[in-house]
Amino acid sequence: MRVVLSTYGSRGDVQPLAGLAVKLRELGAQVRVCAPPDEEFAQRLAAAGVEMVPVGDPVRGQVGGKPPAPGDFPRRVAALVAKFHEAVAEAAEPGGVVVATGLFPAVAGAQAAAEVVGARFVYVALQPTMLPSPHHRPFEYPSQPYRPGLTGNRELWEDNVRTMNALFGEQVNAHRASVGLPTVDNVRDHVFTDRPWLATDQVLGPWPQPAEREVVQTGAWLLVDGRPLPARLSAFLDAGDPPVYVGFGSMPLHGAPDAARVVVEAARAHGRRVVLARGWAELALAGAGADGDADCFAVGEVNQQALFPRVAAVVHHGGAGTVTAAALAGTPQVVVPQMVDQPYWAERVAELGVGAAHEGAVPTVESLTVALGRALAPEAAVRAAAVAGELRTDGAELAAKLLLG
Template identity: 85%
Template structure:
């Protein structure tokens, strides 16, 4: 059977699909991944021998541009729907399967392609807050804020249908009609289906009950990483006490141009050296001191057990990797699902949620001080033992069973 996995997102969206692809291939499936042509994702897929079909613009090039004109939004949605429909339809086969995650227009294009080809379709959320639930509120789109007076989560999710229709229904339906598919009234629920998958760890990112929506929680889709750490990084780690890792992944940090100085000084206030991940914000130490080591993309599974704390933006993948390592976290959430992960880290007692997206030396130093206490370290180690590692295998068996 041929399975097509599809996403438009950064490494945090592509790497889980790589983990699922490996498990599917071990069960005999032929797998292709439709994803944006970013180097990090392409490299991870190539490393495990999974064929990648590049779709659309590099996400990194998009986030580095000036903020787009809101008036151009419908055209960009239509282009993404069409691009992913074309790529997935060309890769899929009748009787096969398509699994999609990432931003909504890309999922809508993949779903329409599966429908047109005659392949089974599954939508997979990489965080609980993407799915309607009485236990959390929907993500608030900048172009479509919550209606005044709505506070109940059920009411907000009902209104979210109006929001999603306003943003996406016309371009999605125009494309569906152009390829001979029927149009839909409720675009959100049609694309997400009535039985979506949730690829998060049940302890770290649970799906609380009761809930009206039937959700299949598989566990997080992890990709085993056997790459050794670079020799110079290993030498830095061995040269002193465990440092603090600081990295913000694909976040450009437009509101925090001085972030590198802030995080290094905050760690120094706690008497800690720093491993600074450059990321898409191009963070770099300013003073060249030997207590700070800058890295590009690195094996987090090998690195995180060797550091004293992980300071990050709250992406699902980094949160899970730090939790699995048993290392305390400080989450500085920037957008979308990241406040959710910050709250979960705080609720579980495995780290600290920073108040707001822009840290100061004082605020980050205080958060680090709390995260580095023995109590948080012990709790992080305890929770690590409850994190499952079989989510991708569960999903693969579910798809092919």
């Protein structure tokens, strides 16, 4: 059977699909991943032995560049829908499976392609807050704020249908009509389907009950990373007490240009060395070089599965993948949430007692020193180790068996 996995987003969207693709291939499926053409994604998929179909423009340039003009939004939505429809339709086969996540227009394009080809379609959310539930609010789009007077979660999710139709309905339906598919009144629920999947760990990101829709929660889709740490980084780790890891992944941190200095000073306030991940924000600090002779060591892309068990705490943006990696390592974490689902993950870290949620997206030395103090407290380490023992690592395997069963 041929399975097409599709996403348009950052590493946090691509890597789970790579983990699923490996398990599908082990079970005998033919797998292709439609994803942005960023070099780091191509390298990661190639290292896992997964065939990649590049679609659209690189994501990193868009994240770090100027925000698109409001008038350009409809054109970009239409382009994503069309490009992912074309790529997925070419890669899929009748009777096969299409699995999609990431930005909504890309998912809508993949879903329309599955309809045209005659393949089964599965929408997967990589965080619970993407799916309608009475237990949490929908993400608020800056251009489509909540209507005044709406406070209940059910009311907000009902209004979210209007929001999604306003943002994407015209372009999605125009494309559907152009390929011979009927238009839909509710683009959100049509694309999300009446039985979406949720690829999060049941402890870290549960699907609370009672719920008003059936959700298939598989567990997180993990990609085993066997890469060794760079020799100089290993030497730095061996040269003293466990440092604090700081990295904000794909977040550009436009609102916090001094983030590198802030996080290093906060760690130093607790007598800790720092491993500083440059990330898409290109974090840098004098003295944070690759020579390992200072109290800071700067790294590029690195194996978190090997690094996180060797650090005292992980300070990060709250992406689902980083939250899961730190939790599996049994390492306390500080989440400085920037957008979308990241406040949810910050709350979960605090609720589980495995670290601290920083209040707001822009840390100061004082605010981060306080949050880091909570994460470095002995009770946080004890709790993080306990939660690590409760997490499952077979989510991708379970999902692969469900898709092929």
